Amino acid sequence: MERKERRHHTREFKLEAVRLAAVGDKTKAKVARELGVRVNQLRQWRLDFEEEERNGVPKQELATAEQDLGTLRRENARLREENEILKKAAIYFAKASR
Numbered sequence: 439m440e441r442k443e444r445r446h447h448t449r450e451f452k453l454e455a456v457r458l459a460a461v462g463d464k465t466k467a468k469v470a471r472e473l474g475v476r477v478n479q480l481r482q483w484r485l486d487f488e489e490e491e492r493n494g495v496p497k498q499e500l501a502t503a504e505q506d507l508g509t510l511r512r513e514n515a516r517l518r519e520e521n522e523i524l525k526k527a528a529i530y531f532a533k534a535s536r
Contacts, residue, residue: 452483
């Protein structure tokens, strides 16, 4: 079975599709069919935009920020550990030089 290539739609396309599904006189299924997307995709786009509106940040940017935060936390933990090792080494060498 041949796989279809994934299509990437612009933000404007998604917004317009969600708007048409919400305020138009056509059913969501008909709007989806005319646009060549699945009804579930329209629903997911709507949910994503609602979440973005609540958070004030697009979903993708939020995910990137969370990844950055995780990276920074790991780096912080590593640096704290290095700092503790250096403190212990300084105490050891200070005692050895007396």
